[in-house]
Amino acid sequence: xxxxxxxxxxxxxxxxxxxxxxxxxxxxxxxxxxxxxxxxxxxxxxxxxxxxxxxxxxxxxxxxxxxxxxxxxxxxxxxxxxxxxxxxxxxxxxxxxxxxxxxxxxxxxxxxxxxxxxxxxxxxxxxxxxxxxxxxxxxxxxxxxxxxxxxxxxxxxxxxxxxxxxxxxxxxxxxxxxxxxxxxxxxxxxxxxxxxxxxxxxxxxxxxxxxxxxxxxxxxxxxxxxxxxxxxxxxxxxxxxxxxxxxxxxx
Amino acid sequence: xxxxxxxxxxxxxxxxxxxxxxxxxxxxxxxxxxxxxxxxxxxxxxxxxxxxxxxxxxxxxxxxxxxxxxxxxxxxxxxxxxxxxxxxxxxxxxxxxxxxxxxxxxxxxxxxxxxxxxxxxxxxxxxxxxxxxxxxxxxxxxxxxxxxxxxxxxxxxxxxxxxxxxxxxxxxxxxxxxxxxxxxxxxxxxxxxxxxxxxxxxxxxxxxxxxxxxxxxxxxxxxxx
Numbered sequence: 001x002x003x004x005x006x007x008x009x010x011x012x013x014x015x016x017x018x019x020x021x022x023x024x025x026x027x028x029x030x031x032x033x034x035x036x037x038x039x040x041x042x043x044x045x046x047x048x049x050x051x052x053x054x055x056x057x058x059x060x061x062x063x064x065x066x067x068x069x070x071x072x073x074x075x076x077x078x079x080x081x082x083x084x085x086x087x088x089x090x091x092x093x094x095x096x097x098x099x100x101x102x103x104x105x106x107x108x109x110x111x112x113x114x115x116x117x118x119x120x121x122x123x124x125x126x127x128x129x130x131x132x133x134x135x136x137x138x139x140x141x142x143x144x145x146x147x148x149x150x151x152x153x154x155x156x157x158x159x160x161x162x163x164x165x166x167x168x169x170x171x172x173x174x175x176x177x178x179x180x181x182x183x184x185x186x187x188x189x190x191x192x193x194x195x196x197x198x199x200x201x202x203x204x205x206x207x208x209x210x211x212x213x214x215x216x217x218x219x220x221x222x223x224x225x226x227x228x229x230x231x232x233x234x235x236x237x238x239x240x241x242x243x244x245x246x247x248x249x250x251x
Numbered sequence: 252x253x254x255x256x257x258x259x260x261x262x263x264x265x266x267x268x269x270x271x272x273x274x275x276x277x278x279x280x281x282x283x284x285x286x287x288x289x290x291x292x293x294x295x296x297x298x299x300x301x302x303x304x305x306x307x308x309x310x311x312x313x314x315x316x317x318x319x320x321x322x323x324x325x326x327x328x329x330x331x332x333x334x335x336x337x338x339x340x341x342x343x344x345x346x347x348x349x350x351x352x353x354x355x356x357x358x359x360x361x362x363x364x365x366x367x368x369x370x371x372x373x374x375x376x377x378x379x380x381x382x383x384x385x386x387x388x389x390x391x392x393x394x395x396x397x398x399x400x401x402x403x404x405x406x407x408x409x410x411x412x413x414x415x416x417x418x419x420x421x422x423x424x425x426x427x428x429x430x431x432x433x434x435x436x437x438x439x440x441x442x443x444x445x446x447x448x449x450x451x452x453x454x455x456x457x458x459x460x461x462x463x464x465x466x467x468x469x470x471x472x473x474x475x476x
Contacts, residue, residue, distance in 0.1 A: 207321050234323045236462035243324045248253060 004029035004168065004198040005050060006067040012045055012222075015059035019045050021222040022064075027215070029167075032190055032199045034213035034230065036206065038250065041219040043202050047170050050200065051087040052080050068168065085112075088161030092173040094153035096145035096160075101128075101137050104145045104156055108164040123163050130196075131159035132189050151182020158189060162197065169193065171201040175208065187212050206246055210234050218242045255320045259329060262312050263390075266333055269305050270386040273340045276302065276347035277382060277445065281375040283351055284438065287360040292351035302344035309337045325459070332459035336389070339448040339455075343382065346441045346448075353434040361435060362428060368417040371435060371442075374410045377403065378445040385452045394460050397453040401473050407446035414439045 005027040012020035020042045027033045035043040045054060052073065054060045066073050073083050085108070096104050103110070105124045114120065124141065128134040133155040137148070145156055154174060161169055171190070175183035190199055190212045203209050209216055210230060217227040218241070226233065226242045237243045244250050252260070276295055283291040313334045316322060322330055366372055381403050388397035418436045422429055454465045465473050 206323065210323070235327065237324055246323050247326050248255065 001028040001031070003027065004031075004069065005200075006065075006070070007046075007049070008065045008067070010046075010049065010062065010064035010066060012042070012049070012054070012063075013059070013061040014057065019222050020049075023219075023224040024064075025217060025224060025227055027198060027200065029198050030194055030196070031214040032194050032201065032212055034209035034216045035200065035202045035219060036204070036209050036216060036245070037219035037225075038245065039204075042222040043217075043219045044172055046219065047172060047200055047202050050168065050170055051084050051089055053089070055080070084166075085164050086166050087168040087170060088164065088166040089170040090154070090157050090161050090172070090174045093177055094150055094157050096148070096153050096156050098144065098146055100142045101145050101148070101156060102141040105159050105163050107160060112164075127159040127163040128156075130162055130189075130193065131155045132185060132192075133159060149182070151178050151185060154178060154182065154186060155189065158186070158193075162193070166197065168198045168200070171199065173202055173204065176204065183208070206234075218245060220245070255316075255322065255326065258312075258316050258320065259322075259326060262309070262316065262330070262333055265305075265309060265312065266336065267386065267390055269302075269309060269337065269340050270382075270389065272298070272302060272305060273344045273347070274379065274382050274386065276344050277375075277379055280347040280350040280354075281372075281379070283354045285361065285366065285372065285375075287354065287357070289355055292354035295347055295351040299344055299348040302341060306337055306341040306344075310334065313337070325462075328459040328462060332455040335455050336452050339451050343445050343448050346445055349441055350438050353438060357431050357434055359428070359431060361431060362421070362425065365418070365421045365425075365428075365432060365435060368421065369414050369435060369439060370410045370417075371439060374407060374439060374442045377406050377410075378442045378449070381407075381446060381449045385449050385456065388453065388456050392456075392460050394457050397456040398473070400449055400453040401470060404446040404450050405470075407443050411439055411443040 003026045007023055007025045010020055010023045011018065023046065035047060037043045048054045049062065049066050050068070050073070062074065068083070068086065072078070097107060102124055105127050106120045109120060109123060125134060128137065133152060136152060137143070145153065148156060158169070158174070175186045178186065187208060190201065193199060201212060213230045215227065216230045216233040218225045218233065220241055226237060226239045228238070233242060234246060237246065276298055279291050279295050282288060283295065313330050316330050381400055384396055384403070385400055387393065388400070414436060418432050422432050425432070457463055457465055463476055465476060468476070
């Protein structure tokens, strides 16, 4: 399996605070990686490195390399807009735009100037089908996205993220605000999507990490304590800190 | 102590009760056979229902912990090991019951010379010691003690292997005691199975504590791991 994302000796600082400490991590293409760890351990900061979402945070400074398909995404000639076409993101709280379902899905294409009606229609259907939302909304594409349920809104956000055909999708606790049924749909979706995308999911739900991911990284106090197959992490972790965390005996 | 911790502690103490009950069944089956104590044999048969009931309760407790607490890592290994150990213990209970059925079927006290040449008493004692040791290994999470069981089980295998000759020699000289001799030979086979069940239990203890799988490995491979 080829390595989609490679981080080499990455350190992150917010002013003087050292939040990511010398982390190296390689993620296979078409796999799902879960980042777990207590609040404030640096997992979301690390996730956001992959689409340069930290760049605008005051005092942010990074050392080390982050490579997508072997190329440094922090190089000078890398345009953030181009990077984010390749690396989509879904957040904890569904954040659809106050527009129609249709316009939400094609938002990424619109801002890149795509106006071909056929292409846009095809994209909407493909992205909504891949997000397992098509059957529920196909007759109401002009309806406001805000009228959808929370679970539907989150699937719409996933559709919006994959409409631009990225190769990586980052998910920051994508199901934590959803009921078990919607949450299960998102998990099914992640499983379906990994044949086409490389997915990284930050989650506080240990069982969810176990169910959806191929590999799991445990972060603690800015360090990557352990990165291994999810089966190994949840059956026989090597580090006692990992064991204490996943078995709920931390601190 | 977290809720899961207290559930696991409770499960462990119930497992130890099951160990104690099954060990007592095996001890009683020994006394009832050697002394031809039919009342004691009947007591074992009655208690076998308790063993079966306990097995079902422990299974249910394990299922509940898995369903309600989603244990992982060492907690999950512990619950999985308990499920299997529980079933091994229940089988040892069945073996004690089977021996006591023989006791009810035979008429004469077992011949002393046959007990000696077949080494049946030694076999009973060794299997009870092995069961006691796996119980201690489980209680104290002592994998060294669990490993020592693999070696001791070889004694049972050796007695079992030599028993055929001892019993057939005895039958030739005592044709009126054929039935009893065959029952004794069958008891020896059953006790050999107790050793195997204890070996399985020892493997589960090592799996739960060290996350190593020793099943289907040779004695040399087991000692090396």
